[in-house]
Amino acid sequence: MxxxxxxxxxxxxxxxxxxxxxxxxxxxxxxxRTFHDLVGYYxxxxxxxxxxxxxxxxxxxxxxxxxxxxxxxxxxxKAARAAGVEFFAFGEPEYPTRLQMIDDPPPVIAVxxxxxxxxxxxxxxVGSRNASAAGVKFxxxxxxxxxxxxxxxxxxxxxxxxxxxxxxxxxxxTIAVLAxxxxxxxxxxxxxxVNRLVAEGAAISEMPFTWEPRAHDFPRRNRLISxxxxxxxxVEAARRSGSLITARLAGEQGREVFAxxxxxxxxxxxxxxxxxxxxxxxxxxxxxxxxxxxxxxGRGFDAPSAQEPSQEPLGLPDAEPDSDERVRLIAMLGPAxxxxxxxxxxSRTSATNVRSVLLELEIAGRxxxxxxxxxxxx
Amino acid sequence: MxxxxxxxxxxxxxxxxxxxxxxxxxxxxxxxRTFHDLVGYYxxxxxxxxxxxxxxxxxxxxxxxxxxxxxxxxxxxKAARAAGVEFFAFGEPEYPTRLQMIDDPPPVIAVxxxxxxxxxxxxxxVGSRNASAAGVKFxxxxxxxxxxxxxxxxxxxxxxxxxxxxxxxxxxxTIAVLAxxxxxxxxxxxxxxVNRLVAEGAAISEMPFTWEPRAHDFPRRNRLISxxxxxxxxVEAARRSGSLITARLAGEQGREVFAxxxxxxxxxxxxxxxxxxxxxxxxxxxxxxxxxxxxxxGRGFDAPSAQEPSQEPLGLPDAEPDSDERVRLIAMLGPAxxxxxxxxxxSRTSATNVRSVLLELEIAGRxxxxxxxxxxxx
Numbered sequence: 001m002x003x004x005x006x007x008x009x010x011x012x013x014x015x016x017x018x019x020x021x022x023x024x025x026x027x028x029x030x031x032x033r034t035f036h037d038l039v040g041y042y043x044x045x046x047x048x049x050x051x052x053x054x055x056x057x058x059x060x061x062x063x064x065x066x067x068x069x070x071x072x073x074x075x076x077x078k079a080a081r082a083a084g085v086e087f088f089a090f091g092e093p094e095y096p097t098r099l100q101m102i103d104d105p106p107p108v109i110a111v112x113x114x115x116x117x118x119x120x121x122x123x124x125x126v127g128s129r130n131a132s133a134a135g136v137k138f139x140x141x142x143x144x145x146x147x148x149x150x151x152x153x154x155x156x157x158x159x160x161x162x163x164x165x166x167x168x169x170x171x172x173x174t175i176a177v178l179a180x181x182x183x184x185x186x187x188x189x190x191x192x193x194v195n196r197l198v199a200e201g202a203a204i205s206e207m208p209f210t211w212e213p214r215a216h217d218f219p220r221r222n223r224l225i226s227x228x229x230x231x232x233x234x235v236e237a238a239r240r241s242g243s244l245i246t247a248r249l250a251g252e253q254g255r256e257v258f259a260x261x262x263x264x265x266x267x268x269x270x271x272x273x274x275x276x277x278x279x280x281x282x283x284x285x286x287x288x289x290x291x292x293x294x295x296x297x298g299r300g301f302d303a304p305s306a307q308e309p310s311q312e313p314l315g316l317p318d319a320e321p322d323s324d325e326r327v328r329l330i331a332m333l334g335p336a337x338x339x340x341x342x343x344x345x346x347s348r349t350s351a352t353n354v355r356s357v358l359l360e361l362e363i364a365g366r367x368x369x370x371x372x373x374x375x376x377x378x
Numbered sequence: 379m380x381x382x383x384x385x386x387x388x389x390x391x392x393x394x395x396x397x398x399x400x401x402x403x404x405x406x407x408x409x410x411r412t413f414h415d416l417v418g419y420y421x422x423x424x425x426x427x428x429x430x431x432x433x434x435x436x437x438x439x440x441x442x443x444x445x446x447x448x449x450x451x452x453x454x455x456k457a458a459r460a461a462g463v464e465f466f467a468f469g470e471p472e473y474p475t476r477l478q479m480i481d482d483p484p485p486v487i488a489v490x491x492x493x494x495x496x497x498x499x500x501x502x503x504v505g506s507r508n509a510s511a512a513g514v515k516f517x518x519x520x521x522x523x524x525x526x527x528x529x530x531x532x533x534x535x536x537x538x539x540x541x542x543x544x545x546x547x548x549x550x551x552t553i554a555v556l557a558x559x560x561x562x563x564x565x566x567x568x569x570x571x572v573n574r575l576v577a578e579g580a581a582i583s584e585m586p587f588t589w590e591p592r593a594h595d596f597p598r599r600n601r602l603i604s605x606x607x608x609x610x611x612x613v614e615a616a617r618r619s620g621s622l623i624t625a626r627l628a629g630e631q632g633r634e635v636f637a638x639x640x641x642x643x644x645x646x647x648x649x650x651x652x653x654x655x656x657x658x659x660x661x662x663x664x665x666x667x668x669x670x671x672x673x674x675x676g677r678g679f680d681a682p683s684a685q686e687p688s689q690e691p692l693g694l695p696d697a698e699p700d701s702d703e704r705v706r707l708i709a710m711l712g713p714a715x716x717x718x719x720x721x722x723x724x725s726r727t728s729a730t731n732v733r734s735v736l737l738e739l740e741i742a743g744r745x746x747x748x749x750x751x752x753x754x755x756x
Contacts, residue, residue: 138642264638273660276654284642285642
């Protein structure tokens, strides 16, 4: 549970607040983690927005950071709403509870379709784009059977397994998680599929409405596929495939990982068989998935405990690191990823100071985060 | 470790002793378990042979039991030896150590081929008779790769996967475990295969030299396939197949169970995928098997601790159950299998008496044993 930026009683944001949330997450160099850190440090969205120029300057940026203006945020909201897309912030009632549990939940999600779908038991089905006929057939079968059992199917709208899973569950409820914005469906040939699936399901994106998805947006998107779901079924996957990234993220997020076995002589099964070797649950029919998730459903689902937004900023402006500390810390960083824990230990300064300097560098566009608490200088 | 009928220091039997062992196990209604019980009760092979007629009479048999004569045993030895087959009793140096660890080891095994093979690290490869081309190809590949890694391959000489595994490891060492006698190779088309594989491997049987295998001899034989091996690899198996029996026995014997994944749409993979769901280790290459058995090999192998044959019979003839007890116990038995533990508890007589009556019934041909301590009246 993130501190400092959740809503107390899952009430809705005002339009002004929603615009502020959108402005902060749409500003340059602010990702979901940074968003959290900023709100934690400055005690709210508005103070965080106000702090951005100073942070960027201290982080070594020579020009002011690109901050999303109120007009830009309003324009996005307006265009998206015209296309039937609604925006929900972390903590609002429509924001999927399970997604709130992941490490780096999107502060704002844009949803088109039937909102109830988000609250249903969700299982992801993912796999190769160049799937075999047998793989497609299996994906259709299990998506249909899970759908008939009341489970909505999450996938990534890709060709092959993803599309087969969406199509077979379009009438019972399916969720397409987009790598780009709602106005840039990828691949374009699946625009019709999205238009069809939003009748009983939904399409979700954390990206700006007109965002053209790039290669690295897909692995980033995959954390939402697994994060929304009780478990991820990988149908066919070659050795290094996006589906394996989704499976890894599912494992890290504590979700069930299911793999469909395949012949060792079929390279499209290398990834799924590898998952089985790592302990994934073998799946040959919907009943295997249901048996594994039933206990989770049975015990219900605990939403993160509601918490007041911090009134007190966690990192007070007057407790800022002095410039010696800042210089020393930056000297310890380089292109090779190092862990934040090591930085704190080796720099002999406070964790708050280290996080503060890292935030400055990030807003200045000079820091890369690699997950698992690793950072490097860009 | 069986008490009462093992050899103290793995020395060889005399020819007379060997004939006695063979006579006892070849006598009617004496299986591996009964053999053990008899020797335990009567303190040796010869006294057990002598006790058979009395046991059969008390068990309710109207005619004397068919006891294998010295001449019959001699004839079998002679004919088999002429065909290059040697006989080894439980506890002799050539008797495979791992096979001694199972619940119901054959008292005598008949071996043709290179005896050293029995002492090598052994892995079984089994699967469907009507295997797919892919299954056969995979069996060949993994048998060859394991063979090159120094492992000898155990299988059941059946058509399909078994034969493929034997053929691919014929040059590196393979062991065919026969369901019938050495003089009745089944299927007959594999006589040439046996003749070829005995050069670097062996064929083993616990059955009389000229025994024609019947349907129920195959599941019985399967316990030797798993019992000889560190683990069993099931390549392809339909829902109810002999390979699954071998896998179950392997599990009961504490051996590794490996299963090759296959498409859920292929009925020949139903059994192997089912094994995966039950926790079998997924195998797509020889390295998977080697990784699992290496720790077992590494820690060496403890032979059962040597033990003197009991000098004292465990069940003294004068402690025999009286006829009332006998009648009462028999009345408690019927065609439905009951557990020996329940019999002891419900009959309120001693476990020794219960076992003694069961032994009598068995020698009289009136008792069926079902494993797991279950018996029924025939």
